[in-house]
Amino acid sequence: MEYVIIGNSTAAVAAAEAIRAKDAAGGITMISDEKHHTYGRPLISYYLLGRTDRERMKYRPSDFYAKNGIRTLFGVRAEKIDAADKKVCLSDGRKIAYDKLLVAAGSRPFVPPMEGIESVPCKFNFMTLDDALALEKVLSPEKRVLIVGAGLIGLKCLEGIAGRVKKVFVADMADRILPSILDGYGASLIQKKLERHGAEFFLSDSVQEFDGNTAHLKSGKVLEFDILVIAVGVRANVELVQDAGGKVGRGILTDDRQETSLKDVYAAGDCTESYDITTKTCRILALLPNAQFQGACAGTNMAGGEAHFANAVPMNAIGFFGSHVLTAGSYFGETYEEKKGDTYKKLFYSDNRLNGFILVDIPERAGIYTSLIRNRTPLDEVDFGSLKEEPALMAFSAQYRAEKLAKRV
Amino acid sequence: MKRIYVNEKWCLGCHLCEYECAFANSGLTDMVKALKGKAIRPNIRVEDGNGVHFAVNCRHCSDPICVHSCIAGALSAEDGTVKIDGEKCVGCFTCVLVCPYGAILPSADGRIAQKCMLCLNNSCGEPNCVKHCINNAIVYEERG
Numbered sequence: 001m002e003y004v005i006i007g008n009s010t011a012a013v014a015a016a017e018a019i020r021a022k023d024a025a026g027g028i029t030m031i032s033d034e035k036h037h038t039y040g041r042p043l044i045s046y047y048l049l050g051r052t053d054r055e056r057m058k059y060r061p062s063d064f065y066a067k068n069g070i071r072t073l074f075g076v077r078a079e080k081i082d083a084a085d086k087k088v089c090l091s092d093g094r095k096i097a098y099d100k101l102l103v104a105a106g107s108r109p110f111v112p113p114m115e116g117i118e119s120v121p122c123k124f125n126f127m128t129l130d131d132a133l134a135l136e137k138v139l140s141p142e143k144r145v146l147i148v149g150a151g152l153i154g155l156k157c158l159e160g161i162a163g164r165v166k167k168v169f170v171a172d173m174a175d176r177i178l179p180s181i182l183d184g185y186g187a188s189l190i191q192k193k194l195e196r197h198g199a200e201f202f203l204s205d206s207v208q209e210f211d212g213n214t215a216h217l218k219s220g221k222v223l224e225f226d227i228l229v230i231a232v233g234v235r236a237n238v239e240l241v242q243d244a245g246g247k248v249g250r251g252i253l254t255d256d257r258q259e260t261s262l263k264d265v266y267a268a269g270d271c272t273e274s275y276d277i278t279t280k281t282c283r284i285l286a287l288l289p290n291a292q293f294q295g296a297c298a299g300t301n302m303a304g305g306e307a308h309f310a311n312a313v314p315m316n317a318i319g320f321f322g323s324h325v326l327t328a329g330s331y332f333g334e335t336y337e338e339k340k341g342d343t344y345k346k347l348f349y350s351d352n353r354l355n356g357f358i359l360v361d362i363p364e365r366a367g368i369y370t371s372l373i374r375n376r377t378p379l380d381e382v383d384f385g386s387l388k389e390e391p392a393l394m395a396f397s398a399q400y401r402a403e404k405l406a407k408r409v
Numbered sequence: 410m411k412r413i414y415v416n417e418k419w420c421l422g423c424h425l426c427e428y429e430c431a432f433a434n435s436g437l438t439d440m441v442k443a444l445k446g447k448a449i450r451p452n453i454r455v456e457d458g459n460g461v462h463f464a465v466n467c468r469h470c471s472d473p474i475c476v477h478s479c480i481a482g483a484l485s486a487e488d489g490t491v492k493i494d495g496e497k498c499v500g501c502f503t504c505v506l507v508c509p510y511g512a513i514l515p516s517a518d519g520r521i522a523q524k525c526m527l528c529l530n531n532s533c534g535e536p537n538c539v540k541h542c543i544n545n546a547i548v549y550e551e552r553g
């Protein structure tokens with residue numbers, strides 16, 4: 001059996017591990033246009049911050065490929081899938097035959113058309129280790145940085161570089177930072193924190209035109225900067241599957257075994273859509289745990305096992321200068337709110353289910369809430385009144401606890 | 410594979426396991442030096458309420474969601490033990506976000522996560538909480 005995996009990040013690694021757990025003999029080939037040993041993609045900001053280094057940010061130990069008998073083709077692009085002939089065509093002209101193929105191609109930066117962008121001499125995306133290494137080369141204490149985009153990636157970049165430059169400006173069309181995970185109040189807490197570290201925000205605003213190192217904002221404000229980071233959003237890499245005739249939406253479409261509409265072609269991670277059980281809709285959940293779950297599921301099925309990934313929910317933990325924002329699920333239904341000092345808790349629930357939560361600087365035992373969401377636990381089976389105040393196993397039945405604490409799980 | 414199990418009915422709520430855990434992981438040999446006057450941050454936590462007490466620590470799950478979710482590759486499962494590599498951990502707390510038992514905690518300085526490693530990582534060599542539980546409310550054994 002020949003397994004071919006396009007990608008060398010979370011979903012790809014998870015799949016390779018799952019394949020090896022079932023099939024010790026089959027050939028595994030991993031193809032990636034990034035030439036590095038697999039690394040934790042979210043760690044690129046921690047690298048700039050000095051909280052990790054090239055060695056420690058390896059997602060798996062140095063002997064990962066050798067130990068698992070994985071052939072690596074790095075620094076080369078998969079250009080095309082020939083689904084009829086079951087081959088992947090590479091940018092160097094080679095054709096790699098597969099019995100089972102996984103597309104774990106992730107996403108790429110979305111760069112909207114911006115007037116005058118070609119006149120900006122020093123500009124970056126912030127998605128890859130190479131992006132971070134290139135950005136690092138130009139960082140210095142007298143530089144001013146403009147980050148376009150106040151989402152997760154833009155603000156992690158901000159945290160990584162704030163101490164290494166003179167000034168960081170952040171512009172975003174949204175009226176608050178981190179709009180995908182925070183409401184207005186939560187966003188204001190984190191914004192204040194970031195401002196204390198020297199960031200300056202231009203919200204409900206955007207760049208109308210670049211002119212070299214000058215940005216003219218819609219509001220009329222003018223910013224002089226030395227370095228531009230574009231972190232507006234990402235687009236799923238669907239083209240390989242799409243061009244081969246496979247079904248795609250905003251992401252590659254798969255069944256709950258992670259197989260695409262093309263036979264023997266699987267897909268996992270940020271390039272796919274997931275069925276979010278909180279909103280009951282298909283959407284892209286570009287989050288690392290989700291990529292891992294999907295990759296592992298795909299790998300098991302590719303190797304002849306039977307796995308289903310059927311409880312996808314958004315969940316995200318993100319930190320800024322010692323503050324921690326933990327969120328999961330979706331924000332609809334009735335709410336329970338607690339504001340104590342600079343901490344903030346908001347729970348969202350309806351129809352006897354917890355739908356989502358926001359926790360700012362109260363991370364302890366958040367996973368108990370997350371499990372209520374992922375398991376769609378009926379809230380009348382637990383003491384939700386006490387859970388609202390404090391996530392604890394005391395709120396569950398003695399029988400549940402016996403299952404979990406007195407048995408093997 | 411031996412794991413830690415909780416006998417809820419026998420737990421007196423004495424919290425001794427918390428102190429023994431903190432001591433075992435302090436790296437010190439003198440209990441007074443290790444614990445006296447200090448806010449302890451054990452990997453095992455006793456919940457108390459309405460006459461019910463029980464200790465909670467890492468279940469070393471056979472399908473560990475914390476390991477799967479770690480963005481840094483800092484958590485791993487080896488020979489049935491879920492381990493954290495504090496050198497690799499960047500303190501994002503995704504593991505705290507996903508553990509259904511609330512058994513992974515931010516460390517005292519908040520820079521990394523901490524969890525029970527069955528005392529295999531310290532000089533005890535076997536779970537110190539179990540060793541000192543006065544009523545066998547926590548045990549270390551094979552179960553189905």
Ligand SMILES: Cc1cc2nc3c(=O)[nH]c(=O)nc-3n(C[C@H](O)[C@H](O)[C@H](O)COP(=O)(O)OP(=O)(O)OC[C@H]3O[C@@H](n4cnc5c(N)ncnc54)[C@H](O)[C@@H]3O)c2cc1C
Binds near residue numbers: 008
């Ligand atoms: C700065 C930053 C911070 C983040 N922080 C967090 C966080 O805190 N928590 C969290 O949950 N998530 C975070 N994420 C998101 C997380 O990194 C992704 O969800 C995760 O990496 C997805 O893994 P993946 O395997 O699907 O794809 P990716 O990691 O995107 O990897 C896909 C790989 O495939 C390669 N590739 C694509 N097309 C081809 C081709 N045609 N031929 C060859 N190779 C190809 C790409 O170059 C890439 O190496 C962050 C992302 C970034 C950029």
